[in-house]
Amino acid sequence: MRSRLAKMGEIAGKGMVDLFAGARDILLPPQCPVTGEHVIRHGELSPGAWQDISFISAPYCKTCGLPFEFAASPELICGACATLESYANSLISGKGLDKVRASMRYDDASADLILSLKYADRHDLVDGFGTLLVAASRDLLLDKVDITPVPLHSGRLRQRKFNQAALLARSLADKTGSDLILDLLERHRATPQQQGLSAKARQRNVRSAFRIREKYRTSIDGGNFLLVDDVLTTGATLKECARVLKKAGASQVCAVVLARVVKDDVIAI
Numbered sequence: 634m635r636s637r638l639a640k641m642g643e644i645a646g647k648g649m650v651d652l653f654a655g656a657r658d659i660l661l662p663p664q665c666p667v668t669g670e671h672v673i674r675h676g677e678l679s680p681g682a683w684q685d686i687s688f689i690s691a692p693y694c695k696t697c698g699l700p701f702e703f704a705a706s707p708e709l710i711c712g713a714c715a716t717l718e719s720y721a722n723s724l725i726s727g728k729g730l731d732k733v734r735a736s737m738r739y740d741d742a743s744a745d746l747i748l749s750l751k752y753a754d755r756h757d758l759v760d761g762f763g764t765l766l767v768a769a770s771r772d773l774l775l776d777k778v779d780i781t782p783v784p785l786h787s788g789r790l791r792q793r794k795f796n797q798a799a800l801l802a803r804s805l806a807d808k809t810g811s812d813l814i815l816d817l818l819e820r821h822r823a824t825p826q827q828q829g830l831s832a833k834a835r836q837r838n839v840r841s842a843f844r845i846r847e848k849y850r851t852s853i854d855g856g857n858f859l860l861v862d863d864v865l866t867t868g869a870t871l872k873e874c875a876r877v878l879k880k881a882g883a884s885q886v887c888a889v890v891l892a893r894v895v896k897d898d899v900i901a902i
């Protein structure tokens with residue numbers, strides 16, 4: 634049974650996309666977005682491209698998903714989660730996110746791939762990304778959740794024409810049969826780009842930038858939510874979305890992203 638929230642929202646639907654897929658494959662044979670080699674389906678990566686991507690797999694922190702460089706129990710949590718360092722430094726806190734998962738490290742190889750979706754309209758990548766998100770969020774989907782994307786401000790949405798997080802969230806929901814609420818959160822305050830800002834500055838930058846849309850405000854209490862975004866740098870944006878949901882009574886808020894910065898992998902985003 635679909636959740637009440639999802640029924641109220643914009644439920645993912647399949648249009649006539651499949652109808653045109655065959656014709657597209659004949660006119661534009663599928664190519665790997667990284668190497669340009671021929672592949673079977675659009676958005677698929679060739680074996681050569683996979684070699685360059687640093688996928689995140691166990692062992693990792695049970696809560697924030699930080700990959701460990703040593704063999705570890707699935708129950709182990711990292712130092713930041715264990716001590717709940719300052720809110721700026723810890724992804725996890727009582728105020729927001731409960732668990733975080735990521736498909737890959739954010740580095741030069743994955744940045745090329747992800748930025749091509751964001752800025753080069755490579756929507757053919759979404760299906761493959763969705764498959765990666767399914768694998769990364771498997772343990773977060775054991776309980777029933779409502780999947781929702783990190784929203785863009787309406788001004789930026791008009792500029793870019795699409796929200797890459799919404800495309801990813803839709804793909805994840807389609808592949809898992811989970812409920813999707815595309816418009817649960819609203820970015821009502823335009824914020825400067827986070828690029829180049831410190832963790833604390835990023836946190837200040839997104840403070841009070843999000844709110845729950847009016848029609849959902851009385852329906853959040855006790856709910857489980859899975860936020861979806863493309864990249865996690867310090868987690869400031871995801872934490873702020875989670876804080877807003879928790880304040881409205883959400884019971885659990887987790888997040889899954891395509892790529893996350895890990896320790897020394899910090900590069901400009």
Ligand SMILES: [Zn+2]
Nearest residue numbers: 694697711714
């Ligand atoms: Zn951790």
